[in-house]
Amino acid sequence: MLSSVKINDHGHWVSVFEPLPHEREELFEKYEVTQELLDYAIDPYEKARVEVDRDAGVALLIFDVYVPTHSASAPQTAPIGIMLTTNNVLTFTNAKTNFVNGIIAKQLKLLQSHNDNPDQFDFILPVLYQLSTAYFGPIRRADQQRQLIQQNLRGSTQHNAISEFLEIETGLVYILTSLQGNVALLQELKRRYSSKMSRKQNNDLDDVIIEAQQGLEMAQMTSDVSARVSDAYSKVLDSNLNQTMKFLTIYSIVLAIPPVISGFYGENVPKLPFANSPYAWQITVLITVICIIAWLIFYRRWWR
Numbered sequence: 001m002l003s004s005v006k007i008n009d010h011g012h013w014v015s016v017f018e019p020l021p022h023e024r025e026e027l028f029e030k031y032e033v034t035q036e037l038l039d040y041a042i043d044p045y046e047k048a049r050v051e052v053d054r055d056a057g058v059a060l061l062i063f064d065v066y067v068p069t070h071s072a073s074a075p076q077t078a079p080i081g082i083m084l085t086t087n088n089v090l091t092f093t094n095a096k097t098n099f100v101n102g103i104i105a106k107q108l109k110l111l112q113s114h115n116d117n118p119d120q121f122d123f124i125l126p127v128l129y130q131l132s133t134a135y136f137g138p139i140r141r142a143d144q145q146r147q148l149i150q151q152n153l154r155g156s157t158q159h160n161a162i163s164e165f166l167e168i169e170t171g172l173v174y175i176l177t178s179l180q181g182n183v184a185l186l187q188e189l190k191r192r193y194s195s196k197m198s199r200k201q202n203n204d205l206d207d208v209i210i211e212a213q214q215g216l217e218m219a220q221m222t223s224d225v226s227a228r229v230s231d232a233y234s235k236v237l238d239s240n241l242n243q244t245m246k247f248l249t250i251y252s253i254v255l256a257i258p259p260v261i262s263g264f265y266g267e268n269v270p271k272l273p274f275a276n277s278p279y280a281w282q283i284t285v286l287i288t289v290i291c292i293i294a295w296l297i298f299y300r301r302w303w304r
Helices: 021-030 035-042 099-114 120-133 136-155 161-196 199-266 280-302
Strands: 002-006 012-017 049-053 058-066 077-084 089-093
Touching: 002 021, 012 021, 012 099, 021 035, 035 049, 035 058, 035 077, 035 089, 049 161, 058 120, 058 161, 077 120, 077 161, 089 099, 089 120, 099 120, 120 161, 120 199, 136 161, 136 199, 161 199, 199 280
Parallel strands: 012 089
Antiparallel strands: 002 012, 049 058, 058 077, 077 089
16 A cells, blocks of 8 residues: 655655555655565565665665564564655655654654755654654563562572563563664664754754664663573572472482381381380381481581
């Protein structure tokens, strides 16, 4: 689906949503789009980067945006394409990233109310800024979730905390990878096009780069802290398991003694002490009790 909105006297914003074959032909003929760049723009698995076709005078920005999901372990980022031709700006979205069109439409209305004749960079830089700052919310929520799990662990040891930490770390991996690509993209954009931008536009681009780098640092710190806490908790669980195995080992050894003693009496071995005593079974029970008491003393003194 294609929709076009006027940006200025010479160019339009063209929203491209999962184009059909005849719509692709229209993009080739009317909007200077090349086949190679179109394939990159609509690929849902492309990595964030800048692609330039010097012959056609077209640049494509593959920018990763945050996509809210119900599962923290699901992919939380997806690429969109922003193509700059001679006069037009084309954005390429799909079912996951279609919400970006609403953000762009609001930004265009706001821009046109303050600027009579905005150009391409006036249009896309505020959009990139808003999409970059959208990462801050999920990063803060991941850190808050990590803090909540950590507080709960102080009161009691919970085995499901490992899976909760795993979900946090998995979601942060997607965010970290996307932010690293976005920062590299923005720096490449500045290197290639800073000479074509006004002073204000260069300042706006610097602001976008700063926000993207800040998001990257926040995500890296949250990921590192979460990984360290998870590792420390795993060590606590391992230590508890070792203590349990020590307990069971000592317990099994101690309780193996009474069956050995009573087994001799059960086999009618001649001349056993107290074999003919009417209190033989009481003596066996007493030995068992003494073994258990010895085990408790040993456990409390050396293993706790």
